[in-house]
Amino acid sequence: xxxxxxxxxxxxxxxxxxxxxxxxxxxxxxxxxxxxxxxxxxxxxxxxxxxxxxxxxxxxxxxxxxxxxxxxxxxxxxxxxxxxxxxxxxxxxxxxxxxxxxxxxxxxxxxxxx
Amino acid sequence: xxxxxxxxxxxxxxxxxxxxxxxxxxxxxxxxxxxxxxxxxxxxxxxxxxxxxxxxxxxxxxxxxxxxxxxxxxxxxxxxxxxxxxxxxxxxxxxxxxxxxxxxxxxxxxxxx
Numbered sequence: 001x002x003x004x005x006x007x008x009x010x011x012x013x014x015x016x017x018x019x020x021x022x023x024x025x026x027x028x029x030x031x032x033x034x035x036x037x038x039x040x041x042x043x044x045x046x047x048x049x050x051x052x053x054x055x056x057x058x059x060x061x062x063x064x065x066x067x068x069x070x071x072x073x074x075x076x077x078x079x080x081x082x083x084x085x086x087x088x089x090x091x092x093x094x095x096x097x098x099x100x101x102x103x104x105x106x107x108x109x110x111x112x113x114x
Numbered sequence: 115x116x117x118x119x120x121x122x123x124x125x126x127x128x129x130x131x132x133x134x135x136x137x138x139x140x141x142x143x144x145x146x147x148x149x150x151x152x153x154x155x156x157x158x159x160x161x162x163x164x165x166x167x168x169x170x171x172x173x174x175x176x177x178x179x180x181x182x183x184x185x186x187x188x189x190x191x192x193x194x195x196x197x198x199x200x201x202x203x204x205x206x207x208x209x210x211x212x213x214x215x216x217x218x219x220x221x222x223x224x225x226x227x
Contacts, residue, residue, distance in 0.1 A: 004157070031213075033214075040219070041219065042118075042203070042216075042217035042218060042219050042220065043158070043203075043215075043217050045214040045215070048213060048214075050213075055213070057214075090157055090158070092157070097213045099145070099146065099206075099207035099208035099209065099212055099213050099214060099215060100146040100165060100207050100208040101207075102148075102160050102163060103160075103215060104159075104160075105157030105158045105159065106157050107155060107156050107157050108157055
């Protein structure tokens with residue numbers, strides 16, 4: 001089973017309110033990723049966990065937080081949502097990392113901030 | 115920096131015609147190249163990957179050759195079907211020692227019956 005699951009599939013949030021997105025995989029993959037995708041743009045890596053170590057991209061360091069309580073689950077947390085956070089959020093996992101392993105993507109969570 | 119440039123869509127074809135989606139990449143390292151495909155309501159999924167230069171990858175009738183000389187990885191299919199309608203992404207992985215995948219902007223393909 002190569003399924004990555006994401007919840008919820010759709011999320012409506014108010015400006016200034018927190019948002020928590022959930023991802024799970026049962027492939028025992030070491031690495032889990034979060035991407036942000038806006039219309040007509042390429043998916044953009046926000047952060048990833050390799051085992052228990054979190055790596056955040058420099059330009060998103062303060063905007064997103066994450067936790068990985070166990071190998072299967074990973075969350076993406078926005079403390080105070082702004083209009084610019086409206087996007088599709090894609091979770092992915094891979095057995096290893098270093099960009100050469102196949103990443104398996106979930107269906108995404110569409111976030112709309114009003 | 116590392117980047118990927120691919121055919122801007124949308125592309126509309128009739129069933130049975132041939133497809134080429136151009137992809138060029140820039141990197142100073144030796145990346146793995148991927149084509150991912152995304153169907154409506156789903157996340158991107160691997161079509162195929164090629165880890166080494168001058169090798170070809172293929173799946174479901176799609177193919178691409180990792181050409182280090184021209185830094186290209188064009189996607190081709192001889193005869194498209196309506197079920198091929200999707201967004202296709204050319205992707206660079208492992209460039210500059212990075213763990214991230216660098217996606218092209220995607221090419222929306224619609225195949226008319």
